[in-house]
Structures are given as structure tokens and as C-alpha cells.
Amino acid sequence: MKILMVASFGGHFIQLKRLHQQIRERIEGEEVMFEFATTAENVALNNDKAHNFPNVHRGSGWGVMIVVFKRAYKLLKLIKPDVVISTGALPGLIVCLMAKLLGKKVIWVDSMANYQKLSFSGHVAKYFCNICLTQWEHLAENDDRVVYWGKVL
Amino acid sequence: MIFITVGTQLPFDRLINLFTEWQEYSRYGGDVIAQVGEGSHFTSSRIKVVDSLSSDQYYHWFSRADGVVSHAGMGSILSCLDYSKRGVFLPREYALGEHRNDHQLDTVNAFERQYETLYFCTDKESFFNAMNVLVENIGVEVQPMVPKNESELGKNIAAYLGLGGRLP
Numbered sequence: 001m002k003i004l005m006v007a008s009f010g011g012h013f014i015q016l017k018r019l020h021q022q023i024r025e026r027i028e029g030e031e032v033m034f035e036f037a038t039t040a041e042n043v044a045l046n047n048d049k050a051h052n053f054p055n056v057h058r059g060s061g062w063g064v065m066i067v068v069f070k071r072a073y074k075l076l077k078l079i080k081p082d083v084v085i086s087t088g089a090l091p092g093l094i095v096c097l098m099a100k101l102l103g104k105k106v107i108w109v110d111s112m113a114n115y116q117k118l119s120f121s122g123h124v125a126k127y128f129c130n131i132c133l134t135q136w137e138h139l140a141e142n143d144d145r146v147v148y149w150g151k152v153l
Numbered sequence: 154m155i156f157i158t159v160g161t162q163l164p165f166d167r168l169i170n171l172f173t174e175w176q177e178y179s180r181y182g183g184d185v186i187a188q189v190g191e192g193s194h195f196t197s198s199r200i201k202v203v204d205s206l207s208s209d210q211y212y213h214w215f216s217r218a219d220g221v222v223s224h225a226g227m228g229s230i231l232s233c234l235d236y237s238k239r240g241v242f243l244p245r246e247y248a249l250g251e252h253r254n255d256h257q258l259d260t261v262n263a264f265e266r267q268y269e270t271l272y273f274c275t276d277k278e279s280f281f282n283a284m285n286v287l288v289e290n291i292g293v294e295v296q297p298m299v300p301k302n303e304s305e306l307g308k309n310i311a312a313y314l315g316l317g318g319r320l321p
Contacts, residue, residue, distance in 0.1 A: 027317050028317050
């Protein structure tokens, strides 16, 4: 199984690293390969170089968005993951959406920063991801599309 | 040495200016490194200023710091816990044009009073108090954080993917 983990550089990527560590601790000899993508260049995780992905936010124009969707397609064709996991934010959401269109299993993990409500990206992710996770129990209570399975902390 | 960081996105000069005011008032004489964000116009003769840092540079300064001053971003909060550092946090506020929404205020609600080495502030008075406590405690070792859960999130995701399920 090949898992692509994608997140914006910064706090989202720090949460991705912790989640990666948590998942690895649970793997018992199965063949799992991890690949990573983030919005900064020259980032390595466990000596694996992360793929670079363009940064984009809600204020970016449609032209930029189209370019980013194309980059998401190229990234997924290159890596050919079975599963995509993102810890945010909008660049991760775009990779997740493209991955879903390509028939991959997709998991969204909303940032721990969002304690009162899900992020904008999380609110979109919950409609198409296989699993949409919040890291705060109370945010899963009144929403059937959102699940709490624990935290990166 | 005090390490100031405002994260990877927007500048946050309110934090840097508040720190400078405190530095003036407290006569703190130690070194200060500040990552101020691209687009910040802040300069100081008493602070080493950089716009942005690579991951390696970030952890270089983080691991050497006597204390950390930061916006209320998850990266800084988690890194303070990972590196056993005292941290003073000021949330970015939407009304002041410092972020796209007020999620940093929510983060403060979540983390306030959860860790005795992380101080969350919203105004000048609480910031100065927190800075004074931070400096008074330089040299006092921070106990490493004990994880509260047993990698529950990773365990559940692995189980969902059919991994790591082979228990004896």
C-alpha cells in the first residue's frame, strides 16, 4: 500500500509529521510506502524528500486554482498512491479532491487549531472524503459527516 | 536567547512591536532572533530579524531558545511541547487584519491553562506578565510532555486502512 500525506508547510506539516509517526508505530511488517507533499521546497521527512506543491489560498484567482488542480493531477499520476491523507489546508484539500476523482481512498484530518468549528477546507472535505476527522470530540457530536478518532498530540 | 516566530503566512508586527516595548521596559539583555514574515518592515538594532526560515533553520533556533514568543499557531504550540520550551503566545485577530478568520482565538480557548509552560495573552498587560514569567524561569528545566493518548489517531487510521491489525 502506498500512502501520500500532504499538508501546507508550517503547523499543518508539523501535525502531518506527528500523524505519520503515529501511523508508523502501528504498522507491523506490512508493506506500506509513504510519500509526502508540502508547499515549501527542500523539505525532508525521515530522509525522504517531500514533493513540492504550489501554495494557494481562498483569495487566489481561478487561473491559479486551475494550475493547482493540474499540479494535483500530475502529482497523483506520478506517485500513484492508494490512499491520500491530508492535515490541511486548501492545497491539501485540492489534492484530496483530485485523488477522490481518481478513485483513491481519501482521509481528511482537520487541524487541531480548529476548536470551535471545522476549517473552511474541512467543511468542504466532509462532503467527499471517505473519512473526515476532527481532532476535537465535541465537533463530531452534531455532524454525521465528521468523526473523532483522536489527536496528533 | 529568545526566539520569536510569526509562522509561514502573513506578518504579525503587533506581536513584534509589543515584544520591543517589553524589551525596552524590562531591559532584557539577551539575544533575540525574530522571524517576522515576508512583507514585514520591522527592523531593530537589538533583534536579529529574518523574514522566513527553512525547517532546519527553524528547529536550529527553536532548540537553542531559552523561550519562544509566537502567534497562536499550532506549529509553535506543538514545537514548544516537543522541545520542552516555555512559550508566550498572542493570537492573530481577524478584526485587525492579521488572519483570514479568528481560529487562533479558538486555539487559545483550547490550549489555555492546559500546560503550565505555555502562556496565552490577548493584551499588553498579560503579554508583559507572561514575558516576565518566561524570563524569570530561564534556566528552570521544563519537564518533557507526557503523551495523553497512546497514538489513538494513528491507531484508528491504521485499523481503518487494514494495517497493524494483526494482534496476537
